Amino acid sequence: MSHDTAEGSLEPDSKRIKLDTAEEIGSQDSDSNRIKGIAPIKAEYILEKQVAQNEVEHDDEAEGQGLTERGNGGENGVKNKKKNRGQNKKRNLVQANETIKLCEQIKGGAAECKFGESCKYEHDVAKYIASKPTDIPGVCPVFAAIGYCPIGLRCRWLTSHFSNNKLDVNEELKSKALLENYEVNRIDIKDQMLLNRKKFDFPKSEGVIKYLDDRIVRNEKGQASENTENADNSDITEKKDLAASFIESPLLATEKKKLYLKGAKILSPLTTVGNLPYRRLMKKLGADVTYSEMALALPLLQGQKSEWALPRAHSSEVGGFGVQIATSKHWQAIKAAEAIAKFAPHTSEINLNCGCPIDLLYKQGAGSALLDNQGRLMRMVVGMNAVSGDIPVTVKLRTGTRDGHPTARNIVSRLLENGQVASITLHGRSRAQRYTRLADWDYIKDIADFVKEKREGKLLEGEEGDGRIVKPWIIGNGDIFSWKDWYDAIEKFSVDSSMVARGALIKPWIFEEVDARQYLDKSATERLEIVKTYANYGLEHWGSDTYGVNQTRRFLCEFLSFTHRYIPVGILEYLPPRINDRPPLWKGRNELETLLASTDYKDWIKISEMFLGPANEGFEFAPKHKSNAYES
Structure with missing residues (x-):
């Protein structure tokens, strides 16, 4: 295709705009007129004069990372030399409060x-x-x-x-x-204090931890083969020893509550934005399964109020709510699982995070670092299952830690032999990729086919055919941005279902599209009603006083830092929309649609004022991720 845009060219204006942009980017899709990385907006909605902006290259980091505040706790497609990545760690999260405090x-x-x-x-x-x-x-x-x-x-x-x-x-x-x-999974202040003072008794965990520690010592002395670290069901004697550690024998993995995830509409664990009001909104908009924000095991064991706010859930989530934890120590994972089972009983699954890429966790040996320490990962799974009562254990993985060196297949194979995880979710990126570049769904398909082959074969029946081994669901994750992406994942890439992360932040009604099997061109008024619903849920959760209004406003602005990226399908030249496409500067079909698309966080505060009243002088907001906003 010629890129000739000289005077006298026969190319229409709309195509000329796309081709001019392609020369800047230097790449173009080979199978269509789409320009790689550029959202194909109709020419009449593109603003000719580009307003000078501090454009940035996106470094989207919402899913499974971010350890600052808790939720309970440049978009032109043109790369600038200045990259604005990472978190705004120095932002002020302390908001003004009342001058006189009422008893x-x-x-x-x-x-x-x-x-x-x-x-x-x-x-x-x-x-x-x-x-x-x-x-x-x-x-x-x-x-x-x-x-x-x-x-x-x-x-x-x-x-x-x-x-x-x-x-x-x-x-x-x-x-x-x-x-x-109403809200569930509220820990009693007395139990919280027991944890804080290290006076809470972990009767189940102590026996399991001792059992696993003894196995490690035996392995180091060469008295047991490395395969015992898999903790599979082949050694009946060791299983009996484990059961003898309890007054009441632990439930087998197959005796726990059953998960049914075939075709389930699953919302990924999301930090900061994945708080209770947002998850409640997503349940209203069609989600079947939701997850808490990632909770750190040690603060849970220390009884920290902010951490125990994370397993709290709305009544609408009961029956499909998972609590995700992250840790680097098997004893922490085991005790945290016992604590969650006791103090957060309305939990459907406990999910072990083995994919978070951020340095803070990785350097401690948690998150994606577990991909390179498979023995520890297996000990966590075994121990968590032994103490979690009837709550099943699941895991979330990445393809590996390094580009070009995937390790997920070996880990999945061991998890299948272990037979104690009810579900395996695979994010199709390595740790090194973070959230850049497209997810590798061909690799996800390879793993999904492997899981389905094994769970339908004799390998997962147990040596004696005793049904001790769980046959896990396999869930894909990465770049799901439309109903078509969601169905393609199931129909073309073999997974039982697909977990949606950023797609549900940018387009909260994505599960409505899945049910309708079509793109929904939500009007600006309909989208504003979604924002209003979130604000109301936030007030119910955080309170309608000055503190609650400020909290709701701040998290609403975080929410808008993603929803502003939505481009209405009605102004796109062709479909499907793609999550990594960035638009040139554009205007909406009306003033409200233009406002909702603003990249300026000051406009997000203005939107919040429609429902929360004027922001007080002491209110400050800076988006958590530097790449999510800039002043116009």
Whole structure:
């Protein structure tokens, strides 16, 4: 194809724009008119004058990484010399709070505080209300949802449910909400303190850890073959020794709760953005299975409040909610699994993260570092299964740690022989790739075919045909951005289902597309309604006071740092849309659509103000990932 764009060329303007861009990029798809890396936007929506921007090359890092705050805790396609990667680690996460703090016992309308004059908080309701910022107009979203406002007098919408010096309550709506709209997996403060003071007893874990440590010592002395580190079912005597470590024998992997993931619509574990309000939104939009943000095993064992907020789930997630943990030590993984089974009983699976690529975890031997320490990985799986009660254990892998040196097949083979994981998810990238370049679905297919062949053969029946070995599901992960990508994964690449990560951040209604088997051209109004729903869920979760509004606003802006990348299918020249394509500067079909596509985080704050009122002077926001926004 000629790239001649000189005066007098017969090429139409739209194609000329694409070809000009191709010369800058230096590459073009060989099988179509698509320019590699460029979103094919119709010419009438492309802005001729490019506004000077601090363009950046994307380094999308939402899935399975990011260890700063917790959620419970350049987009032109043209590479600039300046790359803006990594996290904004120096951003200020501390937000302004109330100048006068109301006593907790008074906030709900109590007449007196049991601490009396010794209490250091404000008891004068009139004085407190006078010190508050002007109430946000409208009805309190929390009151409208559940019939009362748990924040009480601190609510920023107080005037909507406070009359005659009394907080209003809608008893009928409150009763309904208590049955249908609640949060689970809340750890009791007493248990949290026991963990914090190292006084919690781990009766199951202690025996299992001793058993596995003894095996390591025997291996080092050459008294046992290396294959015993697989902890498979061939050594019945050792299994009996393990069972003898307990007052009550542990459940076999085949006796645990069953997962059914064939064709399930699965949302990946996502850090920062994958918080409870977002997962609740995704359940509303069609997700079948959700996962917590990645929790670190050691902070869980230390009883840290921020970490125990991660396994918390909404009632709509019950029956399809997994808790993902990361650690480098088998004893931490085992104890964390026992703690989750006890304190987060509404968990459907405990997922071991063996794919997180960030340096902080990798250098400690956690996340993707486990791909190079298979013996430790197997010990974790065995130990976690022994203490997790009826909750099955699953794993999430990458292809390997280095480009061109995949190790997943060997790991999967050992997991199959081990027979104790209920599901294996394979992300089609190496650790070195992080989230750049396309996922290798041909390799995923090779592994999926291998798993299906083995689980249908005699290898997974157990030596005595006793049914001790679990036949795991195989799930693919990487670059799922449309219903077509999702179905291709199952129909062309052999997986039982596909896990969606960034695709569900950029296009939250992706599972609606899967059900409809077509692209959905959501209007700007419909998309704004999704943002409103997220904001309301955030207020229900974090609270409707100043702190809760600030938290909701910050995480809403993080959410918008991905959703702004969505390009409506109605303005694309041809389909399918691709997750790694970047657009030239473009305008929407109306002002709201243009606003929702803004790359300027100041506009995201403006969008948040539609539902959360004006941001106070002390509110600050910088996107977690440097590549996600810049000022225009």
